[in-house]
Amino acid sequence: MTNKKILRTTLFAAIGAVIIFLVYKQVADGKKKAPAAPAARSGGRPLLLDAYVVKTTRLDETIDASGTLQSNEEVEIKPEISGRITGLYFKEGVHVAKGALLVKIYDEDLKAQLAKLQLQQELAKTTLERQENLLKINGISQQDVDVTRNQVSAYGADIDYTKTQLQKTELRAPFSGRLGLRNISLGAIVSPTTIITTLQQIDPLKIDFSVPEKYRTSVKVGDAVEFKVAGDNKTYKGSIYAMDPKIDLATRTIRIRAIMPNAGQLLPGAFARVTISLKDMPEAIMIPSQAVIPGTRDKTVIVADSGRAKIVVVETGIRNENNVQITSGLNIGDTVITSGILQLRPGMVLKYNNIQ
Numbered sequence: 001m002t003n004k005k006i007l008r009t010t011l012f013a014a015i016g017a018v019i020i021f022l023v024y025k026q027v028a029d030g031k032k033k034a035p036a037a038p039a040a041r042s043g044g045r046p047l048l049l050d051a052y053v054v055k056t057t058r059l060d061e062t063i064d065a066s067g068t069l070q071s072n073e074e075v076e077i078k079p080e081i082s083g084r085i086t087g088l089y090f091k092e093g094v095h096v097a098k099g100a101l102l103v104k105i106y107d108e109d110l111k112a113q114l115a116k117l118q119l120q121q122e123l124a125k126t127t128l129e130r131q132e133n134l135l136k137i138n139g140i141s142q143q144d145v146d147v148t149r150n151q152v153s154a155y156g157a158d159i160d161y162t163k164t165q166l167q168k169t170e171l172r173a174p175f176s177g178r179l180g181l182r183n184i185s186l187g188a189i190v191s192p193t194t195i196i197t198t199l200q201q202i203d204p205l206k207i208d209f210s211v212p213e214k215y216r217t218s219v220k221v222g223d224a225v226e227f228k229v230a231g232d233n234k235t236y237k238g239s240i241y242a243m244d245p246k247i248d249l250a251t252r253t254i255r256i257r258a259i260m261p262n263a264g265q266l267l268p269g270a271f272a273r274v275t276i277s278l279k280d281m282p283e284a285i286m287i288p289s290q291a292v293i294p295g296t297r298d299k300t301v302i303v304a305d306s307g308r309a310k311i312v313v314v315e316t317g318i319r320n321e322n323n324v325q326i327t328s329g330l331n332i333g334d335t336v337i338t339s340g341i342l343q344l345r346p347g348m349v350l351k352y353n354n355i356q
Contacts, residue, residue, distance in 0.1 A: 048353040050339035051304065052288055054330050059284035060277065061318055063219070067209030067227060067272040072259070073175050073201035074268070079105060080168040082191040085184060092182050092197070096173045103171040103196055110169065114162045121155035128152055177201035205262040207238060209274045210253035218278050219243070225258045227272040236260060240276075285330055286323040291338045292316065301326075302344050304335040309348045 087104030090096060128148045134140040180198035184190060207227060211219060223240045238260030247254055258274075293300045298313045314329030330336070335355070337344065344350075 048340075048351055049337050049344075050354045050356070051350075051352050052291065052336045052338050052356045054285060054287060054326075054332055054334040054336060056283040056332060057286050059281040059286065059318065059325060061218075061281060063211050063215060063276040063278065065209040065211055065274045065276070067207045067274040069229070069266060069268050069270045069272055070206040070208055070257075071177075071200040071202055071268040072204050072206055073177060073199075075174060075199050077102060077171055077196045077199055078192060078194060079103070079171060079190050079196070080192060081105065081165065083107075083169065083189070085186055085188050085190060088182070088186055090179055090182075090197070092179060095178050096176065096199070098173055098176045100173045101170055102173060102179075105169040105171075105190070107166055107169040110162055110166050114159060114166065117155055117159045117162060121152060121159065124148060124152040124155055171196065173199060175199070175201055200268060202266075202268060203262045203264065204259050205266055205268065207258040207260065207272055207274060208255065209258075209272070210248070210251065210255050211276070213247045213252050213254055215278075216247070216254055219254075219256065219276060223276060223278075225274055225276050227274040229266065229270045229272055236266070284317075285326045285332070287326055287330070287336050288338050289319065289322060289324045291336045291341070292324055293341060301330070302337040302341050303330070304337070304350050307350055309337070309344045309346055309350055311346055 083105035085103060086106050088102075089104070090100070090102045096102070128145070131140050131145045131148055135142065135145050177199045178201075180200065182197050184194065184196050188194075190196065207225070219240065221240050221243060225238050225240060226235050227238070228235055238258040240256055240258045242257045244255040287301070291301050292314070293302075299316055300311050300313050302309050303312050304310070312329050315327045317325035317327045319325070337350070338356075339353075
């Protein structure tokens with residue numbers, strides 16, 4: 001039994017050694033037959049790419065912005081004093097002239113106060129005349145005369161103040177314009193916080209909009225603007241008359257205000273799509289937008305340099321639907337790669353599928 005065990009063990013060991021040898025030989029033969037690794041793209045196999053040859057084109061530079069129509073002048077009609085409405089002299093939504101009487105507040109108490117002050121002043125004036133005559137014959141002191149004269153002046157000041165209060169009982173239009181809806185009725189008690197109606201001057205109209213800060217030197221007062229409003233295909237024209245001297249820190253834009261004549265077809269508060277035409281550039285460089293690679297600091301494109309890829313830093317300008325303006329970094333005749341740019345590395349051989 002011992003000899004059989006030794007024989008069996010020796011046989012298993014021999015079979016294991018043969019199997020190990022065969023596996024080792026197979027692996028060694030496989031390594032010999034394995035194909036060589038492909039050459040790096042930087043030195044060998046080219047990609048099929050689309051390209052664009054840089055040339056000049058005519059570019060009309062415009063700025064598109066969103067704006068809002070505003071009244072040229074707008075005010076809420078509020079009383080300066082509290083009181084009861086005794087007269088309403090306007091119709092809602094009509095045009096009124098500057099100075100037109102709109103509202104009358106109860107003023108009988110002020111009229112009575114004014115009449116009393118006027119009588120007191122007349123009496124003081126009479127007393128002053130008598131005292132001045134007595135002063136000539138030394139029948140009264142100068143101090144008494146001065147006190148009475150001061151009283152006459154005080155009554156005069158009170159009369160002026162009361163007249164001013166009487167003026168506040170009449171609400172008149174501060175400028176010519178169109179009235180809004182009425183918020184109170186005859187007999188209502190109003191206070192300085194009560195909005196009776198609104199008055200707006202809608203001819204001309206203002207258009208408020210904002211443009212990016214990079215156009216701060218391109219846009220100036222007097223430039224023409226065009227705009228459209230919702231539900232109207234007509235193009236309206238105006239001109240810039242004021243610019244905010246400060247750049248908005250949140251949006252990095254400049255607020256601009258234009259003005260235009262309005263015959264009544266446009267209303268304040270409407271949304272406006274504003275267009276500003278800046279200048280014609282007959283020799284602008286435009287390339288397809290997909291050729292530009294955005295980066296954290298710079299924008300780059302890949303150009304052909306002696307048949308190989310080269311990365312160039314560029315500066316961009318105006319964009320449209322398909323193209324972007326290049327303001328620096330490219331020259332006329334450069335070949336810009338427009339496809340497969342994410343697979344390219346500097347120095348890779350270029351092969352073109354289509355050149356535009």
